[in-house]
Amino acid sequence: MALVAFARSSIARLALLHGLMLAASMVAVLGGVYLGTSRIIANESDQLITLEAQSLVEDFREKDLDAFVTEIVDRAEDPWVRGGVYELRGPSGDFLAGNVVVLPELVIERGGWAEFDVAVTHGDANASRRIRAHVTALPSGFQLMIGHDVQDRHTFREVMLRSLAWAVLVTLLFGALGGLWLGRRISRTAQAISASAGRIAGGSLGERLPVSGSGDEIDALVMRFNDLLGRVEVLTTTMRAVLDSTAHDLRGHLNRIRGAAQDARHGATSEAQASAADAVLAEIDRLSGTLQGLLRIALAESGTAPLENVDLSAVTADLAEFYLPVAEPGQLRVEIEPDLRVRGHRQLLAQALSNLLDNALKYGHGTPITVTLRRHAGCARLAVSDAGPGIPAEHRELAAVRFGRLPGSSGLPGSGLGLSLVAAVARLHQAQLELGDAGPGLSVVLEIPLERTVAP
Amino acid sequence: MKILVVEDDRRASEYLAKGLRELGHTVEQAFDGESGLKAAQTGVNDVLVLDRMLPKLDGLEIVRQLRAAGSTVPILILSALDEVDERVQGLRAGGDDYLAKPYHLEELAARLDALARRQAESGPAGKLRIADLELDSRARKVVRAGRKIDLTTREFQLLEFLMRHTGQVVTRTMILEGVWDYHFDPKTNVIDVHISRLRQAIDKGFESQLLHTVRGAGYTLSEDP
Numbered sequence: 001m002a003l004v005a006f007a008r009s010s011i012a013r014l015a016l017l018h019g020l021m022l023a024a025s026m027v028a029v030l031g032g033v034y035l036g037t038s039r040i041i042a043n044e045s046d047q048l049i050t051l052e053a054q055s056l057v058e059d060f061r062e063k064d065l066d067a068f069v070t071e072i073v074d075r076a077e078d079p080w081v082r083g084g085v086y087e088l089r090g091p092s093g094d095f096l097a098g099n100v101v102v103l104p105e106l107v108i109e110r111g112g113w114a115e116f117d118v119a120v121t122h123g124d125a126n127a128s129r130r131i132r133a134h135v136t137a138l139p140s141g142f143q144l145m146i147g148h149d150v151q152d153r154h155t156f157r158e159v160m161l162r163s164l165a166w167a168v169l170v171t172l173l174f175g176a177l178g179g180l181w182l183g184r185r186i187s188r189t190a191q192a193i194s195a196s197a198g199r200i201a202g203g204s205l206g207e208r209l210p211v212s213g214s215g216d217e218i219d220a221l222v223m224r225f226n227d228l229l230g231r232v233e234v235l236t237t238t239m240r241a242v243l244d245s246t247a248h249d250l251r252g253h254l255n256r257i258r259g260a261a262q263d264a265r266h267g268a269t270s271e272a273q274a275s276a277a278d279a280v281l282a283e284i285d286r287l288s289g290t291l292q293g294l295l296r297i298a299l300a301e302s303g304t305a306p307l308e309n310v311d312l313s314a315v316t317a318d319l320a321e322f323y324l325p326v327a328e329p330g331q332l333r334v335e336i337e338p339d340l341r342v343r344g345h346r347q348l349l350a351q352a353l354s355n356l357l358d359n360a361l362k363y364g365h366g367t368p369i370t371v372t373l374r375r376h377a378g379c380a381r382l383a384v385s386d387a388g389p390g391i392p393a394e395h396r397e398l399a400a401v402r403f404g405r406l407p408g409s410s411g412l413p414g415s416g417l418g419l420s421l422v423a424a425v426a427r428l429h430q431a432q433l434e435l436g437d438a439g440p441g442l443s444v445v446l447e448i449p450l451e452r453t454v455a456p
Numbered sequence: 457m458k459i460l461v462v463e464d465d466r467r468a469s470e471y472l473a474k475g476l477r478e479l480g481h482t483v484e485q486a487f488d489g490e491s492g493l494k495a496a497q498t499g500v501n502d503v504l505v506l507d508r509m510l511p512k513l514d515g516l517e518i519v520r521q522l523r524a525a526g527s528t529v530p531i532l533i534l535s536a537l538d539e540v541d542e543r544v545q546g547l548r549a550g551g552d553d554y555l556a557k558p559y560h561l562e563e564l565a566a567r568l569d570a571l572a573r574r575q576a577e578s579g580p581a582g583k584l585r586i587a588d589l590e591l592d593s594r595a596r597k598v599v600r601a602g603r604k605i606d607l608t609t610r611e612f613q614l615l616e617f618l619m620r621h622t623g624q625v626v627t628r629t630m631i632l633e634g635v636w637d638y639h640f641d642p643k644t645n646v647i648d649v650h651i652s653r654l655r656q657a658i659d660k661g662f663e664s665q666l667l668h669t670v671r672g673a674g675y676t677l678s679e680d681p
Contacts, residue, residue, distance in 0.1 A: 251536035252465055255557035259471025262561050288558050306541060322636060325649040347540040351640035358643045
C-alpha cells in the first residue's frame with residue numbers, strides 16, 4: 001500500500017525523471033565517443049583489407065596460379081604476426097591455400113564483408129579471436145578471403161558497451177537518489193503546508209508555517225503563505241467580531257421588544273389587544289429563530305467552533321430515536337454501524353441531522369425515510385433519504401444556499417436555512433455533502449472523515 | 457422566591473422584573489457588574505439572574521468570584537451570545553443554567569424554579585414518588601397503583617426528569633436538554649409527541665391524571681389538576 005502510494009507520489013516521479021535524464025545524457029556522451037572511435041578503427045582496417053585485395057587481384061592476373069598460391073601460403077604462414085588470415089579456393093570450391101577454413105560456411109554480407117571467430121592454438125593468445133574479412137571473387141571462379149584480426153576492436157566495443165551499461169545504471173541510481181532527496185525536501189515542505197492548511201481550515205487560524213531561513217524559493221513560498229494566513233486571520237476575526245457584536249445587539253433589541261410585547265399581552269384588556277400581542281410575539285419568535293439559524297451557520301462557517309471526539313453513531317441513534325414517534329409506524333428505517341467516531345461538534349452535528357430529519361418528514365410527504373450510517377473509505381457515511389418528490393438536479397445547489405427556498409415550497413413552513421446549515425456543518429467537519437436522487441426522493445449524503453484512532 | 461437580576465439593559469431588566477413580580481417573586485435589580493457582585497455578596501437570594509456581558513465586571517467573572525468565595529446560590533446566566541459554546545463556558549465558570557436572549561418569560565421562570573428547588577430536593581437518589589406513581593431509578597422500575605408500567609429507556613428517562621421536577625413547569629427546551637442533552641431546535645412538535653406517549657403509558661386508565669400541559673410554557677407532573 002505504502003509502496004503504491006510512494007510510486008504515485010510526485011517525489012517518485014521526480015526521482016525517476018531525474019535519473020532518466022542523467023542516464024540519457026550519459027548515453028549520449030559515451031555513445032558518441034564509442035561510435036566515433038569504433039568508426040575510425042573500422043575504417044582503418046577495412047581500408048587495409050581493400051588495398052591488399054586490390055594488389056592480390058593484380059598479382060592473380062599477372063602471376064601464374066602456382067606462384068599466386070605460394071604468395072598466399074607465404075602471407076598466411078604466420079597469421080598472428082601480421083594479423084592476417086587468408087583462404088584461397090579454386091573454381092570447384094577446393095581448398096588451395098590459407099590458414100583458416102571458413103569459406104564454405106561463411107555468411108557473407110553485402111559487399112563481400114564478413115565477420116567470424118577463429119579458435120587459436122598459438123601460445124597464450126585468446127581462445128578465440130574475431131576476424132573481419134573480405135571475400136573477393138577472382139577471375140575464373142577462384143575465391144580469395146582476406147581477413148584481419150579485429151579482436152582488439154571487438155574487445156574495445158565490448159568493454160565500451162559494458163562500461164556504458166554500468167555508467168547508465170549508476171547514473172540512473174545516483175540520479176534517482178538525487179531526485180529523491182530533492183523531492184523529499186520539496187515534498188516535506190508541501191506536506192507541512194498541506195497539514196497546516198488542514199489545521200487552519202479546522203479553525204486554528206493563528207497557525208503559521210516554519211521558515212527555514214535559507215532564503216530559497218520554498219522559504220519565499222512559505223512566507224507568502226504566512227502573509228496570506230495573516231490576512232485570513234484578520235478577516236476572519238474581524239468578521240467574527242462584527243458578527244458577534246451585531247448578533248449581540250440584535251438579540252438585545254429583540255429581547256426588549258419581546259419584553260414589551262409580553263408586557264402588553266399580560267396587560268391586554270380586550271381580545272383584540274391580546275391577539276395583536278400574540279401575533280407580535282409569534283413574529284419575534286420566528287425572527288429570533290431565523291437569527292439563531294444564521295448565527296449557527298456563521299459559527300459553523302467561521303471554523304472557530306471547538307471540535308472534539310464525537311460518537312457519531314450515538315448521535316445518529318439519538319436523533320433517529322428522537323424523531324421516531326413523529327414518523328408513522330414503519331416509516332423510519334434506521335441502520336447504524338456502531339462506534340463511528342469523528343472529530344466534530346456534537347451539538348452542530350445534532351442540529352444538522354435534526355434539520356435533515358425535519359426536512360424528510362416535511363417534504364417526504366409520509367414516504368419511507370431511511371437513515372443509514374456506515375464506514376466508507378475512511379469516512380463515516382451518513383445518508384438520510386426519503387421517497388418523496390425529491391429535488392430536481394438543477395435546483396439542488398439552490399437548496400443548500402441561505403434562504404434558498406425551492407419553487408413550490410412557499411406553502412410549507414420553513415426559513416430556507418435548513419440545508420444551508422447542513423452545508424456549513426459539512427464544511428466545518430471537512431465533509432463531503434451530496435444531494436442526490438433516491439429514485440424517487442431526495443437523498444442527502446454526508447461523508448465525514450473518521451477520527452484517526454491511536455494505533456493499538 | 458427572592459431573585460437578584462443583574463442586567464445592564466435597563467428596559468429589558470424592567471420588563472423582566474415586572475414579569476417575575478407578577479409571577480409572585482421578589483426581585484432586586486442591579487445594573488452593572490460591580491454593584492451586582494456587591495448585591496449578591498450581601499443579600500440573601502434564592503437565585504441569581506446574571507447577564508453575560510456587564511459593564512465594569514463581566515458576568516462570568518462575578519460567577520467565578522462568588523464560587524471562589526464558597527457561594528452555592530443557583531445562578532442562571534442570561535446572554536445575547538447564544539451558541540452552544542458560550543453555554544459551555546458559562547457552565548464551566550460555575551453557572552447552573554444558561555439562557556439565550558430573546559427568552560420567553562415562561563422559560564426563564566420555569567428554569568429559575570427548577571434551579572431554586574434543585575437545592576431543596578437533592579435528596580437520596582433511588583425512589584421517586586408522586587401520588588400512586590412510583591419510580592425506582594436503580595431497578596429501572598415504574599409502578600402505578602401496584603401495576604407495573606413498561607417504558608422504553610427514553611420514556612423512563614423522561615419520566616424520571618419530570619418526577620425530579622414534580623410540581624414545577626418544565627419547558628420543551630428543558631426536556632430536550634435534560635433528557636437528550638441536545639440544544640438543537642426541532643422544528644416539529646417532537647417533544648409533544650414523546651410526552652403524549654408517556655401520558656398514554658402512565659395516565660391512561662387511571663382516575664387522576666398526573667401529567668399536565670401548561671399552556672404557553674410546557675408540562676408539569678403534579679397531583680393537582
